[in-house]
Amino acid sequence: MTQNFNHMQSIYWVFTQLCNDDCDHCYNDSSPFGKRISEADCLAIIDNLPDKIDRLILSGGEPLADRKLLHAILDKLKERYQGNIQIMIQTNGDLLNPERLQTLIDKGVSRFDIASIDRYHKKAGGRLMELADIFESCGVIGTEKDPLIEGGHYLAENPLSWGYWGASEDMWLGGNWARGKAMKHDIWLKDPEHNFCTILSGARNFLGGYEDIPQEISIQLWRINPCCPGTHFPMGDARKQKVSEVLERASKNAVFKMLNEGNPLEMGLSLGVTKEEATAKNEELKNICLYCDHFLKCHKDEIFDKNGVLANEV
Structure with a gap:
């Protein structure tokens, strides 16, 4: 990066x-x-x-x-x-x-x-x-x-x-x-x-x-x-x-680091979501953008603080 x-x-x-x-x-x-x-x-x-x-x-x-x-x-x-x-x-x-x-x-x-x-x-x-x-x-x-x-x-x-x-x-x-x-x-x-x-x-x-x-x-x-x-x-x-400053925080955030690598199915690894689980959900939703939405909504409180600011480490 x-x-x-x-x-x-x-x-x-x-x-x-x-x-x-x-x-x-x-x-x-x-x-x-x-x-x-x-x-x-x-x-x-x-x-x-x-x-x-x-x-x-x-x-x-x-x-x-x-x-x-x-x-x-x-x-x-x-x-x-x-x-x-x-x-x-x-x-x-x-x-x-x-x-x-x-x-x-x-x-x-x-x-x-x-x-x-x-x-x-x-x-x-x-x-x-x-x-x-x-x-x-x-x-x-x-x-x-x-x-x-x-x-x-x-x-x-x-x-x-x-x-x-x-x-x-x-x-x-x-x-x-x-x-x-x-x-x-x-x-x-x-x-x-x-x-x-x-x-x-x-x-x-x-x-x-x-x-x-x-x-x-x-x-x-x-x-x-x-x-x-x-x-x-x-x-x-x-x-x-x-x-x-926003990008600096993103560069320390495991979820967004995986997006930077082009691996959205692995952005949940640090939160205990396996690639296999992500792949199954993506198959159900039929679109990687919809999977990304689903993941962020499910894990918002772990990825962002109470003010909506990216957490440095997740």
């Missing part, structure tokens, strides 16, 4: 669940009625982020559906990090136009990911060529290189770039995450053999120690999580706690 949690390789921050779309598969219930937090909360979160972050991904919801808040966040990031941070925006692209794109570039965004090129989203990729023209008009280069995986695990270079991807039944929002509307509409992946923890956006390597995937945590509004789906109880509250 890393020894310095005041330097993070990647943070994925869903700062709003407000969205212009209302997709059946959305894991965090984003919609035109999605949850929001205040500008004051967002600015407090930025104050509590690590002193050095290689890459910050701003997502939603739809970031451009909450433009005033997005601009305030970008201004605060520029003030704090003085440009020494790679800022990415993950957007469905529906609300993007040349003027809005140029404003985001001027405020420090250098990577744009269009995360809607699939059959689940309203536009279903129909605007892709128009988006390509918009990006070209502002000097943003299209690339197939995946900044989440390639190039030293994050965009080390500075040129403006954009790319696109989408959900599918086998990967990402359309299949794996037993969360939100995917759960309500019964399109979550019922496969106990699939270990989401081991892949990008799962918990593996959130504390560092591996080179094959980025060291990344997720902040859902204010909830500090080891993964994008999020554990049933968050590791901490980014409005009130320093992210580096």
Whole structure:
């Protein structure tokens, strides 16, 4: 594991669940009625982020559906990090136009990911060529290189770039995450053999120690999580706690150390829950995220103190 949690390789921050779309598969219930937090909360979160972050991904919801808040966040990031941070925006692209794109570039965004090129989203990729023209008009280069995986695990270079991807039944929002509307509409992946923890956006390597995937945590509004789906109880509250201190506590917690290794079926060993018992329950629940929820609910008092703070040793 890393020894310095005041330097993070990647943070994925869903700062709003407000969205212009209302997709059946959305894991965090984003919609035109999605949850929001205040500008004051967002600015407090930025104050509590690590002193050095290689890459910050701003997502939603739809970031451009909450433009005033997005601009305030970008201004605060520029003030704090003085440009020494790679800022990415993950957007469905529906609300993007040349003027809005140029404003985001001027405020420090250098990577744009269009995360809607699939059959689940309203536009279903129909605007892709128009988006390509918009990006070209502002000097943003299209690339197939995946900044989440390639190039030293994050965009080390500075040129403006954009790319696109989408959900599918086998990967990402359309299949794996037993969360939100995917759960309500019964399109979550019922496969106990699939270990989401081991892949990008799962918990593996959130504390560092591996080179094959980025060291990344997720902040859902204010909830500090080891993964994008999020554990049933968050590791901490980014409005009130320093992210580096929360991760330091997690690095001493046997349950979360196992999640960092991508072994959720072994996270109960220190509490007397055998891998065989965990495997049987996972088979019953049919999804590793649901098993993780079950485990944390059953052992909350052993993993967290009475204030909901992670215990150092369990």
